Amino acid sequence: MLEERKLTKRDYFVVSSMLFGLFFGAGNLIFPLHLGQLAGQNWVPAALGFLVTGVLLPLLSVLAISITRSEGVYDVGRPLGPVFALLFMILIHGTIGPLFGTPRTATVSYTVGLAPLVPKNFQTVGLLVFSAVFFGLALFFSLEENKIVNNIGKLLNPVFLVLLAGVFFLAFSSPMGHAGVQHATAAYTSGSFVNGFLQGYNTMDALAGLAFGVTVVTAVRTLGKKRANSVALVTARAGVFAMAMIAVIYVGLIFVGAMSLGKFKVSANGGIAFDQIVNHYMGVAGQAILATLITVTCLTTAIGLVAAFAQDFHKHFPKVSYRTWLVLTTLASFLTANIGLNQIIAWSTPMLMFLYPLSMVLILLSVASPLFHKDPVVYKFVVLFTVVPAFFDMVTAFPAVVSQSSFGKAMTGFEQAYLPFANYGLAWLVPALVGAVLGVAVHVFKRVSARNTVSQTE
Structure with missing residues (x-):
C-alpha cells in the first residue's frame, strides 16, 4: 500500500x-x-x-x-x-x-x-x-x-x-x-x-x-x-x-x-x-x-x-x-x-442532441463499470440502443433547411410515431434503458455460464 x-x-x-x-x-x-x-x-x-x-x-x-x-x-x-x-x-x-x-x-x-x-x-x-x-x-x-x-x-x-x-x-x-x-x-x-x-x-x-x-x-x-x-x-x-x-x-x-x-x-x-x-x-x-x-x-x-x-x-x-x-x-x-453567435448556437444544438446522450450513457457506464467488471458487452448494448434514437433527435433539432426537408420530416415522423418521449427530445432514454437491461442480463449469463464450466471441469 x-x-x-x-x-x-x-x-x-x-x-x-x-x-x-x-x-x-x-x-x-x-x-x-x-x-x-x-x-x-x-x-x-x-x-x-x-x-x-x-x-x-x-x-x-x-x-x-x-x-x-x-x-x-x-x-x-x-x-x-x-x-x-x-x-x-x-x-x-x-x-x-x-x-x-x-x-x-x-x-x-x-x-x-x-x-x-x-x-x-x-x-x-x-x-x-x-x-x-x-x-x-x-x-x-x-x-x-x-x-x-x-x-x-x-x-x-x-x-x-x-x-x-x-x-x-x-x-x-x-x-x-x-x-x-x-x-x-x-x-x-x-x-x-x-x-x-x-x-x-x-x-x-x-x-x-x-x-x-x-x-x-x-x-x-x-x-x-x-x-x-x-x-x-x-x-x-x-x-x-x-x-x-x-x-x-x-x-x-x-x-x-x-x-x-x-x-x-x-x-x-x-x-x-x-x-x-x-x-x-x-x-x-x-x-x-x-x-x-x-x-x-x-x-x-x-x-x-x-x-x-x-x-x-x-x-x-x-x-x-x-x-x-x-x-x-x-x-x-x-x-x-x-458565422455569428446565433448561427453557432443554432448549428451546435443538433450536434449536442446527438453527442450528449452518448456521453451521458458512457459517463454513467464508466462510473458503474466496477459493478459489471467493465464488460464491453454492456457498453455495446447500451450505446447501440442509444445511438440510433440520438441520431433521430439530431436530425429533428437541425435548422429548417435540414429538419424541414423530406428526409428530416421522414425521420421526425418515424421518431414521434415509435419512440417514447420523442416530443421532448429524449427519444434515446427508453432504448438506452432497454439496452442496459439486456447488456447486464448477457453479462450475468456469461459469468454464470463461466462458473458452471469451471465447476464441471473440476
Missing part, C-alpha cells in the same frame, strides 16, 4: 478552484440568463432540469475519468474498441473545440462587450477584427504547454466572481420585476423541466469534463494521493464544492433572467440579455468593466480548449506537432466565430 499525504483545506481549495476555472466559461454565463427569460414564472423546474445536465453530469464525467483511471476522452470510449474511441474523441473535441465551443468564447465576448458600441453597418468587420485579436492571444498564450496554467492566471476567477456578485446584489436589491408572475414562453408552459434539462446541453460541460477530467486527476495525484480510490474521493469532494458554487451561480442567473422580463422582452440569446441587464444597473461604465472581465474569462477558456485539442490530437496523431495542431484549431475557431 502506497503512503499517502493527507490533504489540507488549501489543497482541496486548489483542486476545487481548478475545476471551477475549467468549467466556467462563456456558455455558463449566457445560457442560464436566457433560460430564465424563456421560463419566466416556471423558472424553478427549468432550473432543476438545467442543474442535472449543467452540474450533475459534469461532476460525474470527472468521476468517470477517475474511477476508470482513464487518460482522457479516448479511454472512456475504449471498451467499445479503438475505432469507436478515436471517432468519439474527434467528435467531442470538434464540438467543444473549433466547430462550436471555442468559437463561442469569442462571439460571446464580442456580443456582450463590443457589439453594443459598434454601428450596425460595421458589426461584421467588428467581429472579424475582434476574433482575430482574440484568437491571436489564445494562440500566443498556449504555445508553451508547461506555461499554460501560469499564463491563464490565478486571480481572474475571484475577481470575476466579485463583480458578478455585485450584479447579483443590484439585481436582488432593486429587482426589475417579480419572477413568479412573468410570462413563460410556449415551450416552458408545461415542459419547463425537460426543456431546462435540454438547455443544459448547451454548456457543453459534460463533454468538457471528459476532456479536462484527466487534468484534475493528475493534479490530485501530484498533491500526494496515489491510490485510485483516494483520487476518486478527493476528486468527488472537490468536485462537489466546485459544482455547488457553479449551481448557486446558475440559479442566480436564471432567477435574474426571469426578473428581467419586467423590463425587457425575451432576447435572441443570453449575450444580449446580459448586456441589457448590466446596462440597466451600471450603465456604460459598468458594462465596460464587466465586458473586459468576460472577455478575459472567455479567453482563459479558449486557451484551455485549444490546448486540450492540440494535446489530445498530437497524442493520437504524433506525426503532426502540438504547435501545428494548435495553429489549425485556432484558425478553424476564428473562421467559425465569424
Whole structure:
C-alpha cells in the first residue's frame, strides 16, 4: 500500500478552484440568463432540469475519468474498441473545440462587450477584427504547454466572481420585476423541466469534463494521493464544492433572467440579455468593466480548449506537432466565430442532441463499470440502443433547411410515431434503458455460464 499525504483545506481549495476555472466559461454565463427569460414564472423546474445536465453530469464525467483511471476522452470510449474511441474523441473535441465551443468564447465576448458600441453597418468587420485579436492571444498564450496554467492566471476567477456578485446584489436589491408572475414562453408552459434539462446541453460541460477530467486527476495525484480510490474521493469532494458554487451561480442567473422580463422582452440569446441587464444597473461604465472581465474569462477558456485539442490530437496523431495542431484549431475557431453567435448556437444544438446522450450513457457506464467488471458487452448494448434514437433527435433539432426537408420530416415522423418521449427530445432514454437491461442480463449469463464450466471441469 502506497503512503499517502493527507490533504489540507488549501489543497482541496486548489483542486476545487481548478475545476471551477475549467468549467466556467462563456456558455455558463449566457445560457442560464436566457433560460430564465424563456421560463419566466416556471423558472424553478427549468432550473432543476438545467442543474442535472449543467452540474450533475459534469461532476460525474470527472468521476468517470477517475474511477476508470482513464487518460482522457479516448479511454472512456475504449471498451467499445479503438475505432469507436478515436471517432468519439474527434467528435467531442470538434464540438467543444473549433466547430462550436471555442468559437463561442469569442462571439460571446464580442456580443456582450463590443457589439453594443459598434454601428450596425460595421458589426461584421467588428467581429472579424475582434476574433482575430482574440484568437491571436489564445494562440500566443498556449504555445508553451508547461506555461499554460501560469499564463491563464490565478486571480481572474475571484475577481470575476466579485463583480458578478455585485450584479447579483443590484439585481436582488432593486429587482426589475417579480419572477413568479412573468410570462413563460410556449415551450416552458408545461415542459419547463425537460426543456431546462435540454438547455443544459448547451454548456457543453459534460463533454468538457471528459476532456479536462484527466487534468484534475493528475493534479490530485501530484498533491500526494496515489491510490485510485483516494483520487476518486478527493476528486468527488472537490468536485462537489466546485459544482455547488457553479449551481448557486446558475440559479442566480436564471432567477435574474426571469426578473428581467419586467423590463425587457425575451432576447435572441443570453449575450444580449446580459448586456441589457448590466446596462440597466451600471450603465456604460459598468458594462465596460464587466465586458473586459468576460472577455478575459472567455479567453482563459479558449486557451484551455485549444490546448486540450492540440494535446489530445498530437497524442493520437504524433506525426503532426502540438504547435501545428494548435495553429489549425485556432484558425478553424476564428473562421467559425465569424458565422455569428446565433448561427453557432443554432448549428451546435443538433450536434449536442446527438453527442450528449452518448456521453451521458458512457459517463454513467464508466462510473458503474466496477459493478459489471467493465464488460464491453454492456457498453455495446447500451450505446447501440442509444445511438440510433440520438441520431433521430439530431436530425429533428437541425435548422429548417435540414429538419424541414423530406428526409428530416421522414425521420421526425418515424421518431414521434415509435419512440417514447420523442416530443421532448429524449427519444434515446427508453432504448438506452432497454439496452442496459439486456447488456447486464448477457453479462450475468456469461459469468454464470463461466462458473458452471469451471465447476464441471473440476
